Amino acid sequence: MNLANKITIARILLIPIFILLFPIYPEWLVKNNAIIHHIDLFGIYYAAAVFLLASVTDKLDGYIARKYSQITNLGKLLDPLADKLLISTALILMVSQQLIYTWVAFAIIAREIIITGIRIVAASQKIALQADRFGKIKMVFQVIAISAVLLNNLPFRYITEIRIDQVLMYAALILTIYSGYNYIKNNYRMLKLES
Structure with a gap:
């Protein structure tokens, strides 16, 4: 697997981290867990940072694929899929918080x-x-x-x-x-x- 595809897969793997950092936890868990309480207060900013990092990798994998002739059928499949998963996940979570x-x-x-x-x-x-x-x-x-x-x-x-x-x-x-x-x-x- 080439570098461009590895970066694309890394973008997909950042999506669960984005979800975990999003402050969507129930109140009882926020009150009883210090980490979840911290995420409830500041997680949205961490989630935004992860979202931006994942978004930047979209440009990076495309650049590497073109520059080093690493365009593959797997990359053509995974790259748009990663974009859609990232954007859709963010939108659904934002709706859940009425943003x-x-x-x-x-x-x-x-x-x-x-x-x-x-x-x-x-x-x-x-x-x-x-x-x-x-x-x-x-x-x-x-x-x-x-x-x-x-x-x-x-x-x-x-x-x-x-x-x-x-x-x-x-x-x-x-x-x-x-x-x-x-x-x-x-x-x-x-x-x-x-x-």
Whole structure:
């Protein structure tokens, strides 16, 4: 297994750590366990740090794969899967703590499922569909928005009373929906011709 794929797997393995650090523990456990109590107070910041670290590895594994010609079928499968697992996990946990609306998380996750379905159909037809620039931009916005929400609008709350974290989340939502539409529009005919 090459270095790029090892980094991708490391990103997947960071997801359970992200979950464990997220303050979602029941009150009785928070009161009776010092570690869980600490996580309840500060875990969201640790979780944000792990989320950011995992997100950075997304750029790193892609860079290494391209630079050292380590692009493999396993990497093509694992890389987008790791991204979707990380983003979806963060969104679901944020909904559980009422940090974002359920419909926002649903729309973003639904888009990812639809695009993944299209890629599976394309792969069955031996068509390789690459991510476009809008897909990459929406991923960057998703990471920034999720990080800002996890950090409770830091550092923006020291500058303005406007909830910049929520503004970023809606911007990420719009970009996510648009990139999904653009992806379907650009690839629909190719898939239809091959069906």
